[in-house]
Amino acid sequence: MAAEILGGRQVGIRIDGETLSFFDPVSRELLRVRTNPLTGEEVRRLRGLRPAGPPPRPSVEPVRVQRRVSAVGTVMVCRQVVSLGRPYAGQTVTVHVSDTTITVDLDGQIRVIRRTTDVPVRNVKANKPRAVSDVV
Numbered sequence: 699m700a701a702e703i704l705g706g707r708q709v710g711i712r713i714d715g716e717t718l719s720f721f722d723p724v725s726r727e728l729l730r731v732r733t734n735p736l737t738g739e740e741v742r743r744l745r746g747l748r749p750a751g752p753p754p755r756p757s758v759e760p761v762r763v764q765r766r767v768s769a770v771g772t773v774m775v776c777r778q779v780v781s782l783g784r785p786y787a788g789q790t791v792t793v794h795v796s797d798t799t800i801t802v803d804l805d806g807q808i809r810v811i812r813r814t815t816d817v818p819v820r821n822v823k824a825n826k827p828r829a830v831s832d833v834v
Contacts, residue, residue: 712750713741721754728754731818760794760801761819767791775800776817782809795819 709729712719713736720730741747765773771784775793780800782791794801800811 710754712754719754726752726754728818731820760796761822763793763795763819763822764790765793773802776813776815776819778813778815778817780811 708723709720710723710726712721713734716734718732718734718736719728720732721728763775765775767773767782767786767789769784769787771787772779772781773791773793774780775795778800780793780802782802782804786804792803794803795813798813800813802809802811
Protein backbone atom coordinates (compact mmCIF):
# COMPACT_ATOMS: atom_id res chain seq x y z
CA MET A 699 0.00 0.00 0.00
CA ALA A 700 2.80 2.48 0.80
CA ALA A 701 5.24 1.97 -2.07
CA GLU A 702 7.61 -0.53 -3.60
CA ILE A 703 10.56 1.60 -2.49
CA LEU A 704 9.67 0.94 1.16
CA GLY A 705 9.44 -2.84 0.72
CA GLY A 706 11.25 -4.76 3.47
CA ARG A 707 11.89 -1.58 5.47
CA GLN A 708 10.47 -1.00 8.95
CA VAL A 709 8.31 2.14 8.96
CA GLY A 710 6.02 3.98 11.33
CA ILE A 711 2.61 5.10 10.13
CA ARG A 712 0.90 8.25 11.37
CA ILE A 713 -2.84 8.19 10.66
CA ASP A 714 -4.37 11.62 10.23
CA GLY A 715 -7.89 12.38 9.03
CA GLU A 716 -7.07 12.56 5.32
CA THR A 717 -3.52 11.17 5.06
CA LEU A 718 -1.23 8.33 6.06
CA SER A 719 2.34 9.47 6.71
CA PHE A 720 5.01 6.77 6.47
CA PHE A 721 8.20 7.61 8.37
CA ASP A 722 11.45 6.08 9.62
CA PRO A 723 10.80 5.10 13.26
CA VAL A 724 14.36 5.94 14.38
CA SER A 725 14.98 9.32 12.70
CA ARG A 726 11.26 10.23 12.27
CA GLU A 727 12.10 11.32 8.71
CA LEU A 728 9.04 11.47 6.48
CA LEU A 729 9.31 8.87 3.70
CA ARG A 730 5.93 8.92 1.98
CA VAL A 731 2.46 10.46 2.21
CA ARG A 732 -0.65 8.73 0.89
CA THR A 733 -4.35 9.50 1.10
CA ASN A 734 -6.06 7.69 3.97
CA PRO A 735 -8.37 4.94 2.64
CA LEU A 736 -9.54 3.98 6.15
CA THR A 737 -12.80 5.08 7.72
CA GLY A 738 -12.93 6.21 11.35
CA GLU A 739 -14.44 2.87 12.33
CA GLU A 740 -11.65 0.91 10.60
CA VAL A 741 -9.03 2.99 12.41
CA ARG A 742 -10.67 2.30 15.79
CA ARG A 743 -10.56 -1.46 15.11
CA LEU A 744 -6.79 -1.47 14.46
CA ARG A 745 -4.74 -3.22 17.15
CA GLY A 746 -1.50 -1.94 18.63
CA LEU A 747 -2.19 1.76 18.12
CA ARG A 748 -0.17 4.26 20.17
CA PRO A 749 -0.38 8.04 20.52
CA ALA A 750 1.03 9.67 17.40
CA GLY A 751 3.76 11.81 18.95
CA PRO A 752 5.30 14.70 17.03
CA PRO A 753 4.68 14.78 13.26
CA PRO A 754 7.46 13.29 11.13
CA ARG A 755 9.90 15.80 9.69
CA PRO A 756 10.34 16.14 5.93
CA SER A 757 13.64 15.09 4.42
CA VAL A 758 16.14 17.93 4.07
CA GLU A 759 17.54 16.60 0.83
CA PRO A 760 15.67 16.69 -2.49
CA VAL A 761 13.39 13.80 -3.37
CA ARG A 762 14.43 12.08 -6.62
CA VAL A 763 11.56 11.04 -8.89
CA GLN A 764 11.10 9.90 -12.48
CA ARG A 765 8.56 11.25 -14.91
CA ARG A 766 7.66 10.41 -18.51
CA VAL A 767 7.44 13.51 -20.71
CA SER A 768 4.00 13.88 -22.32
CA ALA A 769 3.37 14.19 -26.06
CA VAL A 770 3.28 17.98 -25.71
CA GLY A 771 6.59 18.09 -23.80
CA THR A 772 5.45 18.52 -20.19
CA VAL A 773 5.77 16.63 -16.92
CA MET A 774 3.74 17.03 -13.74
CA VAL A 775 5.49 17.02 -10.40
CA CYS A 776 3.64 17.81 -7.15
CA ARG A 777 0.69 19.11 -9.18
CA GLN A 778 2.95 21.60 -10.95
CA VAL A 779 3.26 21.37 -14.74
CA VAL A 780 6.83 21.76 -15.99
CA SER A 781 7.33 22.45 -19.69
CA LEU A 782 10.43 20.79 -21.17
CA GLY A 783 9.69 20.98 -24.89
CA ARG A 784 8.35 18.59 -27.51
CA PRO A 785 11.77 17.16 -28.44
CA TYR A 786 11.71 15.33 -25.09
CA ALA A 787 8.23 13.77 -25.61
CA GLY A 788 8.11 10.14 -24.49
CA GLN A 789 11.43 10.24 -22.64
CA THR A 790 11.77 9.38 -18.97
CA VAL A 791 13.52 12.15 -17.03
CA THR A 792 14.90 12.35 -13.50
CA VAL A 793 13.53 15.18 -11.39
CA HIS A 794 14.89 16.37 -8.02
CA VAL A 795 12.21 18.04 -5.89
CA SER A 796 13.20 20.27 -2.96
CA ASP A 797 11.16 22.73 -0.89
CA THR A 798 11.79 25.63 -3.29
CA THR A 799 12.97 24.18 -6.61
CA ILE A 800 12.36 21.44 -9.17
CA THR A 801 15.54 20.36 -10.98
CA VAL A 802 15.30 18.31 -14.18
CA ASP A 803 18.20 16.36 -15.76
CA LEU A 804 17.92 16.54 -19.58
CA ASP A 805 20.67 14.90 -21.62
CA GLY A 806 23.39 16.17 -19.29
CA GLN A 807 21.82 19.63 -19.02
CA ILE A 808 20.19 20.71 -15.79
CA ARG A 809 17.10 22.93 -15.65
CA VAL A 810 16.10 24.52 -12.37
CA ILE A 811 12.47 25.66 -12.02
CA ARG A 812 11.04 27.56 -9.06
CA ARG A 813 8.51 25.47 -7.19
CA THR A 814 5.06 27.06 -6.98
CA THR A 815 3.22 24.40 -4.94
CA ASP A 816 3.70 22.92 -1.49
CA VAL A 817 2.11 19.56 -2.36
CA PRO A 818 4.28 16.60 -1.22
CA VAL A 819 5.69 14.07 -3.69
CA ARG A 820 3.24 11.16 -3.99
CA ASN A 821 4.58 9.16 -6.95
CA VAL A 822 8.25 8.34 -7.37
CA LYS A 823 8.23 6.43 -10.66
CA ALA A 824 7.01 7.51 -14.07
CA ASN A 825 3.99 5.93 -15.70
CA LYS A 826 4.70 2.97 -17.93
CA PRO A 827 4.00 3.56 -21.61
CA ARG A 828 0.66 2.07 -22.54
CA ALA A 829 0.55 -0.93 -24.83
CA VAL A 830 -1.89 -0.80 -27.72
CA SER A 831 -4.10 -3.38 -25.98
CA ASP A 832 -4.39 -1.12 -22.87
CA VAL A 833 -5.98 1.76 -24.77
CA VAL A 834 -9.78 1.67 -24.80
